[in-house]
Amino acid sequence: xxxxxxxxxxGLLIGxxxxxxxxxxxxxxxxxxxxxxxxxxxxxxxxxxxxxxxxDLALNPYLGMVAVVVLSLLFGFLIYGxxxxxxxxxxxxxxLLATFAVNMIIIGIGTAVFTTSPRNxxxxxxxxxxxxxxxxxxxxxxxxxxxxxxxxxxxxxxxTRPGKAIRAVSDNRAAxxxxxxxxxxxxxxxxxxxxxxxxxxxxxTSTFFPFTILSGATYQLKSFVICVLGGxxxxxxxxxxxxxxxxxxxxxxxxxxxxxxxxxEFVLFVLVLVVKPTGxxxxx
Amino acid sequence: xxxLGLGLTYLALVGLFLGFxxxxxxALAAEKTVTLGFTASQTGKLNVEAIRxxxxxxxxIEQVNKAGGIKLPDGTVLKMAAKFxxxxxxxxxxxxxxxxxxxxxxxxxxxxxYSSGLADAAAVVAQQNKRIMIxxxxxxxxxxxxxxxxxxxxxxPASLYLAGAVDLLAKLAPEAKKIAIIHEKDKFSTDSVNGxxxxxEGKGYQVVMFEGYDSGxxxxxxxxxxxxxxxDAVMGGGHFxxxxxxxxxxxxxxxxxxxxxxxxxxxxxxFAELGEACISVVGSSQWExxxxxxxxxxxxxxxxxxxxxxxxxxxxxxxxxxxxxPSYHSAGGYAAGLILQKAIEKxxxxxxxxxxxxxxxxxxxxxxxxIKFDTTPKAHGLQLGHQMIIIQWQKDKQGKxxxxxxxxxxxxxxxxxxxxxx
Numbered sequence: 269x270x271x272x273x274x275x276x277x278x279g280l281l282i283g284x285x286x287x288x289x290x291x292x293x294x295x296x297x298x299x300x301x302x303x304x305x306x307x308x309x310x311x312x313x314x315x316x317x318x319x320x321x322x323x324d325l326a327l328n329p330y331l332g333m334v335a336v337v338v339l340s341l342l343f344g345f346l347i348y349g350x351x352x353x354x355x356x357x358x359x360x361x362x363x364l365l366a367t368f369a370v371n372m373i374i375i376g377i378g379t380a381v382f383t384t385s386p387r388n389x390x391x392x393x394x395x396x397x398x399x400x401x402x403x404x405x406x407x408x409x410x411x412x413x414x415x416x417x418x419x420x421x422x423x424x425x426x427x428t429r430p431g432k433a434i435r436a437v438s439d440n441r442a443a444x445x446x447x448x449x450x451x452x453x454x455x456x457x458x459x460x461x462x463x464x465x466x467x468x469x470x471x472x473t474s475t476f477f478p479f480t481i482l483s484g485a486t487y488q489l490k491s492f493v494i495c496v497l498g499g500x501x502x503x504x505x506x507x508x509x510x511x512x513x514x515x516x517x518x519x520x521x522x523x524x525x526x527x528x529x530x531x532x533e534f535v536l537f538v539l540v541l542v543v544k545p546t547g548x549x550x551x552x
Numbered sequence: 553x554x555x556l557g558l559g560l561t562y563l564a565l566v567g568l569f570l571g572f573x574x575x576x577x578x579a580l581a582a583e584k585t586v587t588l589g590f591t592a593s594q595t596g597k598l599n600v601e602a603i604r605x606x607x608x609x610x611x612x613i614e615q616v617n618k619a620g621g622i623k624l625p626d627g628t629v630l631k632m633a634a635k636f637x638x639x640x641x642x643x644x645x646x647x648x649x650x651x652x653x654x655x656x657x658x659x660x661x662x663x664x665x666y667s668s669g670l671a672d673a674a675a676v677v678a679q680q681n682k683r684i685m686i687x688x689x690x691x692x693x694x695x696x697x698x699x700x701x702x703x704x705x706x707x708x709p710a711s712l713y714l715a716g717a718v719d720l721l722a723k724l725a726p727e728a729k730k731i732a733i734i735h736e737k738d739k740f741s742t743d744s745v746n747g748x749x750x751x752x753e754g755k756g757y758q759v760v761m762f763e764g765y766d767s768g769x770x771x772x773x774x775x776x777x778x779x780x781x782x783x784d785a786v787m788g789g790g791h792f793x794x795x796x797x798x799x800x801x802x803x804x805x806x807x808x809x810x811x812x813x814x815x816x817x818x819x820x821x822x823f824a825e826l827g828e829a830c831i832s833v834v835g836s837s838q839w840e841x842x843x844x845x846x847x848x849x850x851x852x853x854x855x856x857x858x859x860x861x862x863x864x865x866x867x868x869x870x871x872x873x874x875x876x877x878p879s880y881h882s883a884g885g886y887a888a889g890l891i892l893q894k895a896i897e898k899x900x901x902x903x904x905x906x907x908x909x910x911x912x913x914x915x916x917x918x919x920x921x922x923i924k925f926d927t928t929p930k931a932h933g934l935q936l937g938h939q940m941i942i943i944q945w946q947k948d949k950q951g952k953x954x955x956x957x958x959x960x961x962x963x964x965x966x967x968x969x970x971x972x973x974x
Contacts, residue, residue, distance in 0.1 A: 271777035278773035386793035388800075390825045395804045404773075404804040477770035478793050521774035527737075527766050 274401045275518040281407040283514020284414035285472045287507035289487055290494035291421065292465030298501030299438040299458035302352065303360065305367040307466050307491060308484030309374035314340060314470030315479045316382060322389050329391055329475045330409060336471045337464055344463030348456045356455065378481030386478040393475075410472040417468060418507055421461070425503075434458050438501070493537045499547025508549060583621070583629045586902055588613070588892075589636070589659025589683075591649045591674070593666055596641025601881045602666035605689045607873055608885025609663060610634065612893075615860075615868065622893060625900045632889075639665055643673045650677040659683065660902055663888050666881065668692035668710070668740065675703045684907055687933075688888035689881055691838075692743060696926070696934040702904070704911050704925055705935040706888050710740055711747020713836050714787055716942045717813035718752050720834065720959045721785050724968050725810045728784035732761035734775045734798065735815075736790020744815055745788050752787075769794055772801045779807060789814030796826060803829035806974040819880075819943055824953040831947060832971040834958070836940035838880035839887075839920050841866050842955070843941055843963040850917035853962070859890045862919040887920035921963070944968055 289311060296304045314336055321332035351370050355362040393405025425431040436444040437454045445451050470484065477483075494513050498505025513533065520529045540547065590609070593602035613632045616622060622630040635657045639645045646665055653659045654677070662678050664671035664687035671690030678685035679700045687695065691707040721728050731752050735745040742764070749759050760780050765772070767790070779786065786802065786809050789795035795817035802812060803826075811834060817823050818835020847857040860868070865886060869878040878886075892907075895914060899906035915924045915937065924937030942959035946969060956966035 274777045275774045278771075278777070282771065388793075388796060388825070390827060392800070392804060392827070392829065395806060397806070402805050404801070406804070478797050479770075517771070518774060522778060525764070526769065526774065 272519065272522050275522050276515050277401055277403065277518070278407065279514040279516065279518020280511055281403070281411040281514070282517070283511035284411040284507070285469050285510070286487070286490055286494055286514055287510025288414045288417055288465055288472070289469035290491040290498070290506035290510050291418070291503045292462040292469065293488075293491045294495045294498070294501055294503055294506045295465065296459055296462035297495070298503075299434055300352075300356065300363075300455050301360070302356070302363040302367065302459075304459075304462065305364060305488075306347065306370035306374065307367075307462075308486075308488030309371045309378070309481075310340065310343070310463050310466040310484070311470030311473070311487050312378065312479065312481050312484035313343070313374060314467030315474035315483065316378070316387075316481070317467065318471035318474050319387050319389055319479075322391060329389055329471065330413060333413065333468060333471055336467050340464040340467030341460045343467070344460030345456050347463065348459040352459065353452065353456075375481060382481050384480045384482060386480050387474075388478045389474050391475055404476065406476040410475060413468075413472055417465070418503075421465070421503065424461075430454070430457055434461075490533075493533055495547075496537055496540055497548055499549045502547065502549050505547055505549035509547070512548075582627065583631060584902075585633045586622075586630045586661065586896075587657060587659045588632060588634050588661055588663055589650070589653030589657055590634070590663040591637050591639035591646055591653075591665045591670075593641040593670070594638040596639075598641040598665075598667050598670070601689065601879075602641070604879050604881035605666045605885035606636070608869070608878065608882035608887075609688065609889055610885075611869055611872055611882075612886045612889030614872070616889070616893060622896055624896075630896065630902065635659055639670065641667075641670070643670060646670050646673045647677055650674045651681075654678075654681045654683055661685070661892055661907075663688050663885075663892075664690055666690075668695065671695060675700055678702060682904060684892075684904055684911070686888040686891050688884050692740070693747070693931075693934065694743075696931050699929070699932075701929075701932050702908060704891065704933045706884050706891065706920075706923075706938070707838050708935055708938045708940045709747070710743040712751070713744045713815060713940055714748045714813055715751045716836055716940045716959050717785075717787060717811065717834055718748070718755055718757065720942050720968055721757075721811050721813075722755065723959075724970055725784060728810055729756075729758055730760045730780070730783045731757050731785045731787055732779045732783045732809075733759055733788045734761070734763050734765065734772070734779075734786065735788035736767055736769075736794055737764035738767050738790060741788070741790040741815060748787060765790075765794070767791075767794070770797055772798045773805070776801055776805045776807060783809050785809055785811040785813060787811075787813045789817060791815075792817045792820060792822075796823060799823075799833055800826055800829045803974065808971075808974060810970045812971060813942075818945065819955070821955075824945065824955070827953065830945040830953050832944065832969055834942055834944045834968070836942055838938075838940060839883040840880070840941050840943060840955070840957055840963075841877050842957050842965050843919075843921070844957070844965055845917060845919055845921055845963055847917075849962045850922075853917070855922060856916045857918070858894050858916045859918045865919045883920050887918055887923070890918050890920070891923055939963075942968075 293307050317336050318329050321327040351366045396403045433449045433454045494509035498509030592606040637649045662683050662685040666689035668690040671687045672695045684702045687705050691710040693709040693711050735741045795814050813834040819837035850857040895907050895910040898910040912927045922937035926934035939960050941963045944958045945953045946956050948954035958968035
């Protein structure tokens with residue numbers, strides 16, 4: 269049983285990163301009512317961006333994250349302008365298909381350019397020993413970065429004008445427009461932020477796990493589970509859901525074969541949908 | 553008198569003619585072309601390894617023909633000719649094409665495609681049509697447990713991939729007792745670790761952990777956390793991506809053990825990119841250019857040497873294919889040719905039964921290592937002589953990772969080390 273504690277802590281550290289990815293998805297849903305199927309592919313782009321900054325420009329992956337933030341924000345604006353702006357009023361199916369198309373385009377180009385050979389960022393941040401627990405430096409730094417990003421997002425949403433505008437559009441788009449808030453700009457900003465969170469989560473993941481252009485699909489699925497666990501549209505719920513899922517992934521393999529992890533995750537997903545569809549912290 | 557003189561002259565001329573024809577004369581010797589049939593995965597997921605294998609085989613064909621072919625005792629000179637098709641890395645295509653190679657192209661001998669799966673598909677066709685096939689790039693044991701009598705293996709079987717690591721552990725740390733095995737759950741890795749477990753337990757080791765992970769797993773922390781304290785060796789792994797991640801996480805989690813021995817990834821040059829995490833990690837390879845197999849070492853073991861030396865093979869390969877160092881796939885392709893050449897020379901014929909008998913008797917050292925086959929009906933053709941080369945990553949004088957062959961002694965270029973304290 270001595271290995272359970274280290275496994276829970278390892279899982280929780282990854283859970284922070286899962287939480288950031290899910291926050292991106294839930295933010296886009298909460299503000300725009302768009303199910304972003306390009307989320308996983310964006311995460312993969314974040315991984316590649318961090319990888320090339322590290323391998324070609326020898327940039328520390330955590331410093332590289334600043335560039336990932338800027339580039340992914342711009343990329344989010346681009347996707348919104350090209351693929352979503354015209355169909356945002358056409359209902360869930362149109363936006364779902366539009367984001368699915370974006371996903372296919374990214375994966376198609378990514379496969380042709382990067383191939384599907386696994387890549388690895390050869391960066392080690394050592395490890396810290398705390399009694400029976402040995403914490404890997406990369407996971408610890410990723411968790412810290414995730415906390416910083418969550419804090420920054422909170423401050424942005426609650427204490428800045430654009431952040432307040434996002435919340436206003438999320439609460440009542442028509443009323444927000446009547447108050448003079450340019451909803452189209454706000455939606456673009458929300459999509460940009462969601463894309464940025466996905467890319468940053470991908471970048472942080474790439475510091476400890478190998479990846480290909482297809483790796484995002486797994487994390488996208490996890491993000492959906494987390495969003496439902498925490499409550500759709502609730503960023504704090506996403507973080508809590510991420511931690512919960514991470515801990516679960518740490519604990520389950522200590523008692524049963526690792527192939528049972530997705531079974532447990534999706535049973536939980538269905539149970540939450542049946543018993544408490546608004547999620548553990550309630551949907552917004 | 554004149555008649556007598558003419559008669560004597562006539563007799564002398566006849567005698568001279570008969571004398572000339574009775575002497576072996578290379579210029580007049582019969583030349584026969586032997587067709588070697590095979591498929592090469594020139595496209596599809598196996599194309600890189602398959603092309604390397606074919607490069608090795610083609611080099612052997614070129615060298616045999618350049619040296620005047622294989623000379624049989626009756627004076628016949630055999631020249632080698634390759635007949636091959638692209639199998640697209642597809643099992644169904646393999647069976648179709650090997651049938652064509654035998655029936656339409658009249659191939660005398662067959663060489664397998666690369667990979668266990670494709671070689672297994674081709675072996676069925678070879679056996680059904682009574683053609684000898686040398687499997688050049690396949691390590692699955694199961695192909696040889698199907699009752700085939702004409703299929704001969706070049707590679708060390710998968711079940712023995714890490715057997716050398718167990719032997720090395722016994723030498724390096726005689727007090728070692730406990731082994732933890734963490735492995736990918738695909739066919740190759742499972743076959744390998746099942747063989748490893750049997751071998752290790754047979755040598756008196758206790759396997760204290762035996763856990764499989766799904767292909768594509770990236771987080772090994774739950775497995776690493778389960779490794780019991782006081783384990784003497786961590787073994788297993790799977791393919792390149794998962795094994796490198798496992799290695800890195802073992803390092804970051806400061807796992808204390810005397811040996812880490814993993815499948816597939818360690819011999820790859822890219823493994824060095826792990827830096828400090830790869831130091832002391834042991835891996836097994838079918839062959840390495842640094843191997844020190846030599847006619848002298850073979851003589852010391854009382855086994856015959858056949859073919860070029862390691863240095864000559866590497867030099868000739870690079871002369872033909874540019875600066876790329878030959879991989880074990882290339883060496884396997886060349887070695888498959890050598891196996892056949894030796895058997896044909898010994899049989900003095902290309903008759904299937906005679907060559908089969910010679911192959912059954914074959915026991916030799918080559919640049920690729922020792923070659924000897926199982927001849928029991930239960931596992932006929934299984935490779936018994938060839939040993940995996942155990943390599944270890946150590947630090948060179950500049951402190952950079954350097955690959956060193958450490959086992960078996962016939963191939964070793966350096967001394968093995970136990971894992972440093974992490």
